[in-house]
Amino acid sequence: MKIIVIGSGFSGAAAARTLADAGHDVVILEGRDRIGGRTHTDSSLGPDLDLGGSWIHGQHGNPLTPLAKAAGATWKWTDFKNVLGNSVMAFDTDGTQLDTAEYSQGIGNYDGAMAMIDGSILIDELGDEVQSMADLYETGLIKQSADEPHATQKGHLYTRKIRFQYENAASLEDSAVNISGYVKLPGGDNLLCGGGYRQVLLHLLGGLEVQTNTAVQEIRNEPDGVRVITNQGQFVADRCIVTVPLGVLQSGNIKFAPELPAAKQDAIQRIGMGNYEKIALKFPKIFWPTEPHRLNYMSDHEPPLYNAWLNFGHFTGDPVLVCYHGGPMAEYTNQMDDEDLISGCVETLKKMFGDDIPDPISYVRTRWSADEFSQGSYSYNKVGQHEEDRIELGRPVDDRLYFAGEATHPHFFGTVHGAYESGIRAAREILD
Numbered sequence: 001m002k003i004i005v006i007g008s009g010f011s012g013a014a015a016a017r018t019l020a021d022a023g024h025d026v027v028i029l030e031g032r033d034r035i036g037g038r039t040h041t042d043s044s045l046g047p048d049l050d051l052g053g054s055w056i057h058g059q060h061g062n063p064l065t066p067l068a069k070a071a072g073a074t075w076k077w078t079d080f081k082n083v084l085g086n087s088v089m090a091f092d093t094d095g096t097q098l099d100t101a102e103y104s105q106g107i108g109n110y111d112g113a114m115a116m117i118d119g120s121i122l123i124d125e126l127g128d129e130v131q132s133m134a135d136l137y138e139t140g141l142i143k144q145s146a147d148e149p150h151a152t153q154k155g156h157l158y159t160r161k162i163r164f165q166y167e168n169a170a171s172l173e174d175s176a177v178n179i180s181g182y183v184k185l186p187g188g189d190n191l192l193c194g195g196g197y198r199q200v201l202l203h204l205l206g207g208l209e210v211q212t213n214t215a216v217q218e219i220r221n222e223p224d225g226v227r228v229i230t231n232q233g234q235f236v237a238d239r240c241i242v243t244v245p246l247g248v249l250q251s252g253n254i255k256f257a258p259e260l261p262a263a264k265q266d267a268i269q270r271i272g273m274g275n276y277e278k279i280a281l282k283f284p285k286i287f288w289p290t291e292p293h294r295l296n297y298m299s300d301h302e303p304p305l306y307n308a309w310l311n312f313g314h315f316t317g318d319p320v321l322v323c324y325h326g327g328p329m330a331e332y333t334n335q336m337d338d339e340d341l342i343s344g345c346v347e348t349l350k351k352m353f354g355d356d357i358p359d360p361i362s363y364v365r366t367r368w369s370a371d372e373f374s375q376g377s378y379s380y381n382k383v384g385q386h387e388e389d390r391i392e393l394g395r396p397v398d399d400r401l402y403f404a405g406e407a408t409h410p411h412f413f414g415t416v417h418g419a420y421e422s423g424i425r426a427a428r429e430i431l432d
């Protein structure tokens with residue numbers, strides 16, 4: 001059978017690999033001039049640095065773990081929650097360093113309250129008026145005591161206001177209180193170092209050819225097969241797997257003839273597509289402590305800015321820091337030009353480490369939400385979304401058109417392993 005796979009991210013690569021291994025004739029069409037989609041290992045600063053997905057979230061039971069091992073990839077555990085006691089270095093708004101133990105207690109208090117709510121019947125008893133994470137905070141269930149030490153209050157506030165929004169890639173108002181939808185695998189957050197996700201993807205593709213610079217404009221489901229219209233001409237096959245991001249489907253940039261079923265179109269519009277952006281700065285030397293994995297800054301800007309830093313140098317020895325913004329913070333920084341963004345980063349680092357720090361010698365920033373081939377970072381559960389929407393999104397049409405991609409995964413959405421598993425699921429639907 002001849003099969004077209006649209007997209008060379010982890011879902012497309014997994015689908016193509018599975019089908020090619022089963023003896024089918026597979027063509028991968030990719031709109032960009034590179035492979036990988038929302039995994040993009042960039043080496044322009046020197047070290048291999050992932051500008052999209054960069055962690056294996058939960059290495060136990062994760063299908064990426066054996067794949068990454070087979071690819072010869074290495075990874076390092078990142079301690080986001082200061083389990084080790086010295087992995088998170090936190091700074092107040094004026095740049096004063098906050099007491100690490102007290103701050104970590106605040107992180108723990110927040111996470112404990114969330115785990116309690118998530119694991120209890122409370123979530124079902126909240127009532128219809130509690131739809132968003134912002135509504136949940138209004139209930140007062142996640143308490144923050146004024147008697148706690150200052151640093152503990154900051155740790156709690158940071159986790160609730162900043163970390164949640166950048167991890168979920170969405171505002172508290174848009175994020176549904178459906179915290180049980182996502183399944184977190186055990187085994188921590190593991191940063192791929194040296195080769196990055198590119199190394200794993202190349203191993204997965206294993207020589208399969210990808211036709212890059214081939215942007216799909218229309219997908220026609222015809223009586224004798226599927227016709228895919230691209231900027232490089234037409235391609236015809238017996239089956240087609242569509243793995244383009246949710247944001248691309250929401251934009252309507254790809255036409256479907258006949259139109260997709262109404263239920264699928266509704267699901268596409270209801271699921272949330274989030275924003276999450278990175279700025280990586282390379283300095284002449286490491287001027288910050290090498291021990292912490294993370295540097296947390298408590299911004300009083302609205303939305304908060306320059307709050308979350310990965311000490312890349314801790315993992316690789318390179319003089320590189322990576323700053324993250326998600327949700328409303330990412331939307332705000334996406335309006336900023338490079339000069340303002342970089343000077344904002346440097347001013348914040350000066351508050352934390354003093355005026356004598358050197359200027360960055362190079363940088364790289366992402367604009368996933370403005371990129372026509374992603375139109376966002378990854379999906380999240382949005383207020384108003386229906387429980388079945390992700391299943392509906394992934395449902396085949398006429399046993400001819402198949403759908404994969406992170407947003408179709410009911411439990412591992414927003415991740416590389418979710419994308420990978422969805423590709424295998426779609427391939428198996430064809431094989432079955």
Ligand SMILES: Cc1cc2nc3c(=O)[nH]c(=O)nc-3n(C[C@H](O)[C@H](O)[C@H](O)COP(=O)(O)OP(=O)(O)OC[C@H]3O[C@@H](n4cnc5c(N)ncnc54)[C@H](O)[C@@H]3O)c2cc1C
Nearest residue numbers: 007009010011031037038053054055216405406415416419
């Ligand atoms: C900044 C950022 C950080 C992240 N961090 C992590 C992390 O640490 N760990 C983790 O597990 N996940 C992370 N994720 C999420 C993870 O990267 C994605 O869930 C995953 O890579 C999505 O894979 P996919 O195959 O579903 O989609 P994609 O990788 O987006 O693949 C879809 C492909 O379709 C192509 N395409 C789109 N439109 C067209 C068209 N018209 N014609 C032809 N081709 C087209 C795209 O170019 C792309 O290659 C992160 C994502 C971002 C953006």
